[in-house]
Amino acid sequence: MKGIIFTEFLDLVEDKFGMEMVDKIISSSTLESNGIYTAVGTYRFSEMLQLLKHLSENTGISIDDLLLTYAEHFFSVLEDSYPGLLATYKDPIDMLSSIENHIHVEVRKIYPDAELPTFEVVEKSDKHLIMDYKSSRAMHHFGLGLMNKTFEHFNGSATIALEKIKEDGTEVRFIIHQN
Template identity: 45%
Template sequence: MKGLVFTEFLNQVEEQFGLETLDKVLYSSNLNLKSGGVYTAVGTYPHSELIGLVQELSKEAKIPVPELLKSFGKYLFTVFEKNYGSLFLSIRTSLDLLEKVESYIHVEVQKLYPDAELPTLEKSRISENCLLMVYKSNRRLADFAEGLILGCAEYFGERLSIIKEDLSNGEGREVKFTISKI
């Protein structure tokens, strides 16, 4: 997983929970982190380290892991918008952007970071106001993906209804999102 994800997660923890909480999370996690809890935006790290950090934050903040992952997805979308907003200029709605993630956004990410391991997103536009997306990844970060979807909706000033269905017998490797504009 790219270091940008880690550095921004740590930024979010510091902003929303404070430096003391960030230090506790890093200290508690440090025994299990190959990186020692030190990340650079361009580095590549095991996704298990992110999960470990989120689990430690969950214990410290008493917030469920899925809720933290969603919150981080929303936060990271704002970072993407600030850093890569030019990619969004010709796109008018959240569903239009979500429809282009696999064919456009992920292609651009691979150009910048050839070693990035991205989830697969299959999509099907049901109507102007409804999109089906199937998230596939062994990393099991569908809650994080949902947060990115919610961040996208906020960026476009839209409200979305999101229905999640796990297609992998509760493993989280394959999750269908039915996304509708409200």
């Protein structure tokens, strides 16, 4: 997993819960990196799982809800860092339907070894999108948070339902209706 995911996560934890919480979740975890991350480094996903688990235990917030919050934070990082990429789209449905064939292609130019989920468009119209998400990491709530922020970015809103294709969350269908 790319280091930017870790550095931004720890920034969010510090902003929302304080530096003491950052220290607490790092010291509670067994991290090969010792909790020292660079944005361009690559780290084991198991480290993120430990950090999320310990944050959840210390805050009483579910991991899914933490991933939603983190995605909202991370979207603002994308807006600030890659405004040209977002500007190429005129509406949220077009942007979301191009995750696999455009956005992830651009991400791989910056981070060639990035391990990204896949998004397959099943059905698309002007106000409706069905996509299947596949990832061994089962971080679909992170994807959901990014989708919510995509609609906000375009001053819109949507109803987004999740249907687990696989119970472990490694395959999920997003059913999106733009309001």
